[in-house]
Amino acid sequence: MPTAEIVSVGTELLLGQIVDSDAAALGQVLATCGIDHRHRQTVGDNLPRLVDALRLAMSRADLVFTIGGLGPTQDDLTREGIAEALGRPLAVDEEFAARLKARFEERGWPWVDSQRRQAMRPEGAHVIENPNGTAPGLACRVDGKTLIAMPGPPSEFLPMLHGPVEKLLRAMVPEGTIHSRTLRVVGLGESLVEVRLHDLLDSHSPSIATYAKPGEVHIRLTTGASSVEQAEAIIAPVRHEILERLGDVVYGEDDETLEQAVVERLRSFGQTLALAESCTGGGLGARITSVPGSSDVFLGGVVAYTNRVKQSLLGVDAETLIDHGAVSFECAREMALGVLARLGATWSLSITGIAGPGGGSTEKPVGLVYIGIAGQGHVEAAEHRFSGSREIIRQRSGQAALTVLLSKLR
Amino acid sequence: MPTAEIVSVGTELLLGQIVDSDAAALGQVLATCGIDHRHRQTVGDNLPRLVDALRLAMSRADLVFTIGGLGPTQDDLTREGIAEALGRPLAVDEEFAARLKARFEERGWPWVDSQRRQAMRPEGAHVIENPNGTAPGLACRVDGKTLIAMPGPPSEFLPMLHGPVEKLLRAMVPEGTIHSRTLRVVGLGESLVEVRLHDLLDSHSPSIATYAKPGEVHIRLTTGASSVEQAEAIIAPVRHEILERLGDVVYGEDDETLEQAVVERLRSFGQTLALAESCTGGGLGARITSVPGSSDVFLGGVVAYTNRVKQSLLGVDAETLIDHGAVSFECAREMALGVLARLGATWSLSITGIAGPGGGSTEKPVGLVYIGIAGQGHVEAAEHRFSGSREIIRQRSGQAALTVLLSKLR
Numbered sequence: 005m006p007t008a009e010i011v012s013v014g015t016e017l018l019l020g021q022i023v024d025s026d027a028a029a030l031g032q033v034l035a036t037c038g039i040d041h042r043h044r045q046t047v048g049d050n051l052p053r054l055v056d057a058l059r060l061a062m063s064r065a066d067l068v069f070t071i072g073g074l075g076p077t078q079d080d081l082t083r084e085g086i087a088e089a090l091g092r093p094l095a096v097d098e099e100f101a102a103r104l105k106a107r108f109e110e111r112g113w114p115w116v117d118s119q120r121r122q123a124m125r126p127e128g129a130h131v132i133e134n135p136n137g138t139a140p141g142l143a144c145r146v147d148g149k150t151l152i153a154m155p156g157p158p159s160e161f162l163p164m165l166h167g168p169v170e171k172l173l174r175a176m177v178p179e180g181t182i183h184s185r186t187l188r189v190v191g192l193g194e195s196l197v198e199v200r201l202h203d204l205l206d207s208h209s210p211s212i213a214t215y216a217k218p219g220e221v222h223i224r225l226t227t228g229a230s231s232v233e234q235a236e237a238i239i240a241p242v243r244h245e246i247l248e249r250l251g252d253v254v255y256g257e258d259d260e261t262l263e264q265a266v267v268e269r270l271r272s273f274g275q276t277l278a279l280a281e282s283c284t285g286g287g288l289g290a291r292i293t294s295v296p297g298s299s300d301v302f303l304g305g306v307v308a309y310t311n312r313v314k315q316s317l318l319g320v321d322a323e324t325l326i327d328h329g330a331v332s333f334e335c336a337r338e339m340a341l342g343v344l345a346r347l348g349a350t351w352s353l354s355i356t357g358i359a360g361p362g363g364g365s366t367e368k369p370v371g372l373v374y375i376g377i378a379g380q381g382h383v384e385a386a387e388h389r390f391s392g393s394r395e396i397i398r399q400r401s402g403q404a405a406l407t408v409l410l411s412k413l414r
Numbered sequence: 415m416p417t418a419e420i421v422s423v424g425t426e427l428l429l430g431q432i433v434d435s436d437a438a439a440l441g442q443v444l445a446t447c448g449i450d451h452r453h454r455q456t457v458g459d460n461l462p463r464l465v466d467a468l469r470l471a472m473s474r475a476d477l478v479f480t481i482g483g484l485g486p487t488q489d490d491l492t493r494e495g496i497a498e499a500l501g502r503p504l505a506v507d508e509e510f511a512a513r514l515k516a517r518f519e520e521r522g523w524p525w526v527d528s529q530r531r532q533a534m535r536p537e538g539a540h541v542i543e544n545p546n547g548t549a550p551g552l553a554c555r556v557d558g559k560t561l562i563a564m565p566g567p568p569s570e571f572l573p574m575l576h577g578p579v580e581k582l583l584r585a586m587v588p589e590g591t592i593h594s595r596t597l598r599v600v601g602l603g604e605s606l607v608e609v610r611l612h613d614l615l616d617s618h619s620p621s622i623a624t625y626a627k628p629g630e631v632h633i634r635l636t637t638g639a640s641s642v643e644q645a646e647a648i649i650a651p652v653r654h655e656i657l658e659r660l661g662d663v664v665y666g667e668d669d670e671t672l673e674q675a676v677v678e679r680l681r682s683f684g685q686t687l688a689l690a691e692s693c694t695g696g697g698l699g700a701r702i703t704s705v706p707g708s709s710d711v712f713l714g715g716v717v718a719y720t721n722r723v724k725q726s727l728l729g730v731d732a733e734t735l736i737d738h739g740a741v742s743f744e745c746a747r748e749m750a751l752g753v754l755a756r757l758g759a760t761w762s763l764s765i766t767g768i769a770g771p772g773g774g775s776t777e778k779p780v781g782l783v784y785i786g787i788a789g790q791g792h793v794e795a796a797e798h799r800f801s802g803s804r805e806i807i808r809q810r811s812g813q814a815a816l817t818v819l820l821s822k823l824r
Binding site for chain 2: 023032034035041048194198213216288297303346360396
């Protein structure tokens with residue numbers, strides 16, 4: 005399996021003015037081509053550091069990619085860096101320069117001589133055409149290794165990556181792919197998932213990795229193989245074993261989100277949902293309605309941010325609010341029952357809690373959240389204690405509400 | 415000026431499954447602290463490669479940061495990597511382990527012994543508390559250099575970065591800063607902003623850059639100086655000139671969001687807000703209630719995803735729905751009036767539209783959205799045509815609703 009390394013070039017990356025989404029996109033392509041991506045380096049627009057980074061990369065990887073630094077201005081140094089790292093002279097490709105100038109004239113763009121920098125290339129390097137910009141990519145072979153330089157703007161980078169570069173990589177690695185499946189878990193923490201899968205985690209084909217995501221755990225099974233079909237065949241028995249062991253805490257696979265799983269199950273049962281939200285302010289409704297077609301199952305809801313709205317639109321009893329407060333088992337239950345009756349849904353969820361940073365007390369601290377569910381003749385509520393920022397507490401509240409509904413839909 | 419290097423750890427970074435937004439956020443903090451960020455390395459969950467990367471970083475930077483690999487599982491290798499790179503023994507901090515276990519018990523989370531890995535630290539390393547997760551950060555001094563390890567999940571990383579780590583950096587670099595101010599604009603596009611500021615854009619001290627953000631434009635003024643006060647003095651006259659030229663399309667500065675500006679203005683007038691949302695499904699309510707203290711001005715709302723809910727909870731006329739449909743000026747007006755009356759608010763906003771990808775027609779295409787506003791004895795609605803994904807159409811709808819309310823609050 006060939007190894008690869010990326011050298012991302014640009015001071016704006018180090019200053020954090022942009023995130024390196026190009027490198028992530030290239031990483032995905034390398035994985036699907038079955039190329040072992042081991043290192044990434046990021047350097048600013050600084051020639052000596054770029055040359056050092058390229059030498060290090062060429063010393064340890066079969067395939068080296070640079071991203072960025074190919075534009076016409078003085079701080080675009082990647083061409084110089086490659087020439088110096090490889091010890092090859094840099095010269096203007098006059099034929100390319102003439103074509104570039106003709107393109108400027110054709111479009112009525114003003115030509116300045118610095119544009120000629122984009123026609124420079126180290127001896128032996130080939131041009132990779134860039135239909136979406138003026139700076140071409142470059143490819144060269146050195147001592148059995150390959151170096152590929154690509155422009156940084158995503159509108160130029162991505163078409164070059166998914167066009168000529170991917171084609172080139174497929175030709176270099178005619179056989180082989182790295183393929184992943186992801187199992188998505190709610191209701192069981194990462195450590196407990198590991199305990200249940202402990203003896204499987206040393207597996208190499210497929211390799212198994214767990215990732216803690218907000219309110220859920222993802223289990224990724226990855227293998228290299230000569231085709232996606234073969235990879236699926238390698239993954240299948242391990243996937244099956246994990247599904248057996250974890251049972252229905254696995255709610256979905258690959259890109260399926262928790263809200264998609266909930267909408268899909270409601271749809272398959274022909275059931276509907278209504279919401280009564282307090283501290284989440286509408287966030288759970290927004291999450292459910294992010295799923296296209298959610299209107300088949302989602303009727304709507306009430307955002308009851310004040311006690312008065314809890315009474316007027318949801319019918320929560322004034323005495324409940326006086327005796328137990330809005331953040332209580334009792335209020336969560338009455339909110340769920342109120343919205344269920346008013347909207348005539350199969351199921352309803354309610355959320356009432358203290359998202360902070362203010363509003364907490366010793367008795368009812370920030371992070372205390374009650375989640376109610378009503379439907380099928382039953383109503384119940386559960387207490388949760390979340391920690392973290394206001395945003396996290398609200399996100400976790402929605403996650404917990406979807407989790408309890410999903411458990412009823414199994 | 416001290417130099418810094420980041421080592422980002424995680425196979426999912428190399429596979430391109432996530433972009434390294436953490437490293438970008440840290441890069442921004444380094445810039446504002448006047449620290450020279452020269453290199454970033456990214457390695458997978460692989461101990462020898464991590465150790466090599468750390469040794470290289472420690473050899474050339476004064477400050478080395480690691481991001482990721484601090485969780486409880488077997489592929490979390492950063493603690494081991496640091497211990498090996500520094501040649502220091504790794505041991506469990508029993509006091510921390512006991513505190514961690516107590517925290518699990520308090521919250522009723524199941525404890526497994528692998529959690530103890532998170533209490534391990536290399537000799538001489540200090541704990542950086544992590545209130546948003548179980549894995550603490552680590553800081554240690556080695557031969558006059560500093561190594562700081564932080565957890566990877568952004569919900570844990572960002573609060574640690576902007577809290578204890580930034581404080582530590584500020585203490586290390588008392589002199590020198592790169593300082594920015596941002597002016598935030600709604601209701602004027604980027605090109606028109608540029609036209610109005612044309613002669614100012616070549617300024618170097620401060621430099622001026624415009625950024626198109628979803629539904630708004632940000633103008634960033636940046637300068638280097640020996641102190642924040644000096645930087646503010648350099649920025650002040652240019653900032654004043656821009657405010658003069660743009661007038662009240664500038665709704666806020668720096669980190670102030672549009673929803674914060676709306677909440678703040680409502681609060682200053684002692685006014686309240688209610689919402690009637692259809693296609694945004696609660697997203698505008700979630701956005702307003704993301705502002706701490708929004709309960710002072712936000713009463714709540716109705717998510718009316720179906721026509722029946724629009725009638726039953728908002729009092730929209732059946733004839734309106736038959737004659738004009740739910741996506742119409744008339745329905746937006748009645749939704750706004752209905753929620754205003756039922757909740758007794760000073761202002762109400764309504765949103766009804768077609769977010770797609772399905773549900774569009776020639777007459778009413780995807781992206782057609784009506785936004786209503788009622789209050790102070792008036793009601794009005796406006797038609798918008800947004801393009802883009804379901805997510806973008808919903809986001810723009812909320813942005814347009816907040817923009818129209820803000821215009822009433824000026």
